[in-house]
Amino acid sequence: MSTTMETSTVPPSATVLDDSKFSIKGQALEGRPAYLDFQATTPMDPRVVDAMLPFMTDNFGNPHSRTHEYGWLAEQAVEQARADVAKVIGATAKEIVFTSGATEANNMAIKGVAHFYRKRKNHIITTQTEHKCVLDSCRVLESEGFEVTYLPVQENGLLDPQLLKDTIRKETSIVSVMGVNNEIGVVQPLKEIGEICRANKTFFHTDIAQMFGKMPINADEIKADLMSISGHKIYGPKGIGALYVRRRPRVRLEPVINGGGQERGLRSGTLSPPLVVGLGAAARVAMEEMENDERWVRFLSDRLYDGITSQLDQVILNGDREHRYPGNLNLSFAYVEGESLLMALKNIAVSSGSACTSASLEPSYVLRAIGVDEELAHTSIRFGLGRFTTVEEVDMAVDLCVKHVSRLREMSPLWEMVQEGIDLKSIKWSQDH
């Protein structure tokens, strides 16, 4: 809180970074690092900004105003955006509810379904590698008396559909399994999961924040009943997302936010036309660019992975090799101290996991859930590639990784022992008492 106080007393120009130099940990740099963290967020596409700007200036109307042109104009733009979002997932505009982001959409879907059907059904199924907001919503429901099953995933990060089949029961109201994992990038077998849910008359919710607009996905094909979407993962604005709510067969929800009855009563509150238009534009551009983006990201991903693994031994790709979104490469560099490596890689902006856990020294719960050794989990780095990543950035990342991993390993006594053929697991590090 004190920071907001400070910035308000400092002249605005001083809060802008000096255009040539800034420092990280006291070391002067002359440029900001190359951005390789596209899972955390993405920069806005200029086409998106261009669509949004008029709604921050001239077209300021409230889309819920029914009595004048200002309102009609805003409403028209909002409805066009709704249709554009729906088109990406093969849905109809009426099935899209705008929210503040995927976190709200996840909360709304899980709590909404659980609460609405609580009299008949009190069981929820999810997986251990879901996003924090899904897991936390489930925890809250547990405290309200619901029973939640957190299914383990296999070592490749994928859910075994048979396990779901064995776990699902008459009282299960909702199954929530994400599309693309935000930390390791694996794609869950959504089609199989959807079929199991439909056959058991259970609603299927999937968080596709990391998948929407990047990989082809169709609500009917995977038989999803609810899907969460985020704007800022697809080169759109932050603060906007959407929930797909199936109309046939109808899914009923108890709203989390009550009020004026906007969004068919499911999510009250005035919509923000600039943000909604931004999400719509991002969805439209994503549709147009999907093929191109996919080809580019796959090319860069292969280049990064091949570049690193051809020059370094003992680099492990976390998560399944085949079923993945190529723009997310989570690599563990064995026998290197993760924090030292991150510090050394100051010219690339990468993450040691998801943004919510990277501040803590705890290894990621996702990596632990797929059975990654604690030492390896500590040395994992997530490389996020996207539409605006360049070949030069990837080549620099490869060179930097090779340089610093080799340097850190040279200093490591563990690495030396491994080179001599000593099995580290066999060593007794402390004396028995």
Place this chain on the structure above:
Amino acid sequence: MAARLGSAGVALRSAAMNAGAVRGLAAAATEGGNAAEARSLYRRFLRAANGFGDYNLREYTKRRAGEEFRAHADAPSDKIATLLTRGANELEVIERQAAISKLFKHVNSVMDLPSKKRME
């Protein structure tokens, strides 16, 4: 051209795309006299792309422009007018956004530095 520029903004993509189509369009349009227009459009794309302060937007726009103009190298002559119009619309978006980006202070990327500096 001016009239075409006036129509609503489509996606940068076709604009970019038109850049890519440059050669193709140029070739295909030789008889129609559109070759010069295609070439000029492509050049304007590159110029507009260079207007972005941001390294990534600059490089992306140039890359997509090249790809799209190449992809439409063999476009049938009856499609060329449509492609050119689409390109012009997208160019308008890029030019506008590049102009806006110049109004704000901007931080260079390490990629703007000489390659030796990046490896430090």
